[in-house]
């Protein structure tokens with residue numbers, strides 16, 4: 001039996017050791033073309049990805065890596081496990097010195113979101129480690145976490161990703177959400193923002209753009225669910241998707257059913273008005 005949780009924690013440590021010098025000198029990083037996920041790869045992304053690969057390889061485990069940078073790559077013979085990672089979530093924050101940057105790693109036996117069994121998201125600046133195993137709860141620095149029981153949007157803190165917002169397609173729904181939320185936030189590393197919902201720091205996180213890669217949120221999704229949160233598609237359907245570097249999703253993540261329903265109803269009502 002492979003103890004993936006321990007392996008992922010070791011990955012988290014090696015990533016942190018290798019990227020800390022880069023976080024301290026944020027702007028001196030050459031870019032390395034585009035990664036498999038389509039964004040520009042920077043040195044910090046490659047260094048973090050290599051740290052993860054080299055750590056897992058030490059355990060002689062065969063695995064298929066699904067990563068934002070190098071794409072899909074098999075290591076060893078007949079891999080049973082899929083390791084889905086966004087080595088650095090929040091690269092722009094890292095390059096600007098904004099202290100909100102994460103490493104995200106999810107392990108599964110099938111390449112689908114719902115199959116994720118072990119998950120880790122590390123807040124690299126603050127060394128907070130969020131972990132979860134299926135049906136075994138979610139933890140931050142080894143302490144059990146639970147979501148918030150807030151149900152009123154009027155006083156809620158709600159993360160909304162409106163990054164690279166170039167289409168008008170969802171502008172009305174996002175505007176409706178912003179108008180009805182007292183404290184909207186966008187912090188720039190979605191894996192970590194979902195973990196904020198998981199530990200009750202915020203009350204919900206919504207991404208309607210259809211631009212967020214599964215590599216960015218696969219780990220955080222399990223952490224949220226294990227902490228008692230709810231995550232679905234924007235119209236309330238079960239959220240599942242193929243794990244691949246280019247697969248993208250939209251979703252509503254909330255601390256509890258009531259908060260989730262309030263946001264979903266608002267979005268569904270608004271989409272009807274537009275169409």
Ligand SMILES: [Mg+2]
Nearest residue numbers: 068086088089
């Ligand atoms: Mg990334």
